[in-house]
Amino acid sequence: MKQKLTLFALIGLVALFWCTPAYSASMEDLEKKIDLLTDELDDLKEGDMLRGQRGRSRKFQQPNFVTLFGYGELHYVDHEDSHAVLDQHRYVIGIHSILNKWIHLTAEIDFEHAAQELEFELSYVDFLLSREFNVRAGVMLAPIGFLNEFHEPPLFWTTERPLLQQRLIPTTWSMAGFGALGTPVDGLNYRVYFVGSMQSIGEDTGSSGSGNGGGGDASSFSSNGIRGGRHQINNAIAEDFAVTGRLEFTKLLPGLQVGLSTYLGDTSQGKIDKGGFMALFEADVQYRNKWFEMNSTIVNTSISDTTALNNFCRNPGHSCDGRIAENQFGFNIQGGIHIPQLLGKKTTQDIVAHYMFERVRTQDKNDGTYAIDYSRNRNAVHNFGVAYYPIPKVSLKADVLLVNTEDGNNDRTFQMAVGYLY
Numbered sequence: 001m002k003q004k005l006t007l008f009a010l011i012g013l014v015a016l017f018w019c020t021p022a023y024s025a026s027m028e029d030l031e032k033k034i035d036l037l038t039d040e041l042d043d044l045k046e047g048d049m050l051r052g053q054r055g056r057s058r059k060f061q062q063p064n065f066v067t068l069f070g071y072g073e074l075h076y077v078d079h080e081d082s083h084a085v086l087d088q089h090r091y092v093i094g095i096h097s098i099l100n101k102w103i104h105l106t107a108e109i110d111f112e113h114a115a116q117e118l119e120f121e122l123s124y125v126d127f128l129l130s131r132e133f134n135v136r137a138g139v140m141l142a143p144i145g146f147l148n149e150f151h152e153p154p155l156f157w158t159t160e161r162p163l164l165q166q167r168l169i170p171t172t173w174s175m176a177g178f179g180a181l182g183t184p185v186d187g188l189n190y191r192v193y194f195v196g197s198m199q200s201i202g203e204d205t206g207s208s209g210s211g212n213g214g215g216g217d218a219s220s221f222s223s224n225g226i227r228g229g230r231h232q233i234n235n236a237i238a239e240d241f242a243v244t245g246r247l248e249f250t251k252l253l254p255g256l257q258v259g260l261s262t263y264l265g266d267t268s269q270g271k272i273d274k275g276g277f278m279a280l281f282e283a284d285v286q287y288r289n290k291w292f293e294m295n296s297t298i299v300n301t302s303i304s305d306t307t308a309l310n311n312f313c314r315n316p317g318h319s320c321d322g323r324i325a326e327n328q329f330g331f332n333i334q335g336g337i338h339i340p341q342l343l344g345k346k347t348t349q350d351i352v353a354h355y356m357f358e359r360v361r362t363q364d365k366n367d368g369t370y371a372i373d374y375s376r377n378r379n380a381v382h383n384f385g386v387a388y389y390p391i392p393k394v395s396l397k398a399d400v401l402l403v404n405t406e407d408g409n410n411d412r413t414f415q416m417a418v419g420y421l422y
Helices: 001-017 027-045 306-313 341-342
Strands: 066-077 084-099 101-114 117-127 134-143 174-185 189-195 240-250 256-265 278-289 292-303 326-340 352-365 379-389 393-404 411-422
Touching: 117 174, 134 189, 174 240, 326 341, 341 352
Parallel strands: none
Antiparallel strands: 066 084, 066 411, 084 101, 101 117, 117 134, 134 174, 174 189, 189 240, 240 256, 256 278, 278 292, 292 326, 326 352, 352 379, 379 393, 393 411
């Protein structure tokens, strides 16, 4: 039954593409339509000093103009060994306000799981001084990789965000602080921020950290990665700070973008004498040539003082699991074929057949004080499917996810999604 559902879903997306209006036109008219549609996405992905300024309108730049924007996604997920589920995973409302010509405000609120969970995603002020140097302050998205800052559902092909961008780069990863961004030369963008750091260890398993500086002790690093170390801002302890930044090279070759990111800072938040210094380094590449598109990301994270961190976690009543790895490593590579362009079809719609391979090792190396949990290491993750775009802002997706762990277990999941941004 599940195999039939998978096949019907994939066939249905292809059939929908062929049956909906293709808007055939002259090449000149078609190019104009494509330019107008892609401009809307370029407002999110623009490669200049406003990189990361969400919801900005190209048409209206006068003071006191406010733009409403956001995104949402509905998921159908059918795990091999459990019941299928439906979930309105996210609905996000954002505003972009031009306070005056050189000061802009951007904010987002995320209503997750049919509005049963509320997350404060970002809220920052941009001081636009020049193309080369600008200042940003507030709650920002970590400039790590190409997906964390720009994670709207139509901007990636898979139903769920890739596993690497969940475990090793805990998307969506917010942080509070300030920094600079700009385009010093044509083809080079940078962002560098000084921010409150992550929390690697916690004390009280019953504490959610609600309130100012509550610490969120029930959430910290684990054998499954650093994801638990990011906190909502009201839970964040500010004993430790970090520096994070990103460089993007956008004009090395036509259709190519290369990115380099890092995150450096202590993580123990004063709970022990050791700092638990975390050094994350990331590199990524995106490339498009006509009908072929690909992207790839590689991440390595090292954490110092893990023996002291894990010993703290093993004390009775402490919340972390005492299996924080010294080193975490992973990479993924994804390729996609834009079928209409491959077939020479004149349409503003798109359908992408894609495949991704991932290797995610949250237990790449430990301190020798505990046995590695090999079930945490995903040695081979395969994701293949199809994504249909009736317009660039709307995506219909279906894919199959196969996960093989280092201890020999296999898991298969069929997924579908409706995603949109506005």
